[in-house]
Amino acid sequence: QSALTQPASVSGSPGQSITISCTGTSSDVGGYNFVSWYQQHPGKAPKLMIYDVSNRPSGVSNRFSGSKSGNTASLTISGLQAEDEADYYCSSYTSSGTYVFGTGTKVTVL
């Protein structure tokens, strides 16, 4: 199972909006609405930010939103803040009954 494709890095100034893409195939992202997103700060465990494409867990800021079109899912961070600087990973359920992660995106707040 190949990793989902994400841009290596995305940057933005405080207050701006950025979008991270996550591209898979019809056997994963495109076939199921089971895409989730994770934030990981250096040396820390990943934290769930979005589940089932566009749902936010309790406690996650509404500045984070998710969507999907075809084989590509997206995470948008609006009103970018310094604390959003981290690595972000997408994940999807697959047709083989397993899961696959994205390649990861480093978000830099300029």
Place this chain on the structure above:
Amino acid sequence: EVQLEESGGGLVQPGGSLRLSCAASGFTFSSYWMHWVRQAPGKGLVWVSRIKTDGSSTNYADSVKGRFTISRDNAKNTLYLQMNSLRAEDTAVYYCTRVVRWFDPWGQGTLVTVSS
């Protein structure tokens, strides 16, 4: 509070074995599929293995199939990963995580280093 705590990591020589444990608390452990995910130093997250609620079904990534074995003890609320024939490329932080259709929560991870 839902918590997962991994243990058992360390330094092991190539070809050696190690068993990781993950102690769960704050939720009904026997009701959830559990997974292992690893992250090599400076690299991304990679799914490793999963086990059904009652242990009757397991799946593995191709890279560890035949070498790693996932298991669980629902009476002890503990998840395990037996790792045999370890290779340098297995060096990583190993996380246990509870899964519905998303991974949450995650433990703090345990570092496995395979080196001579």
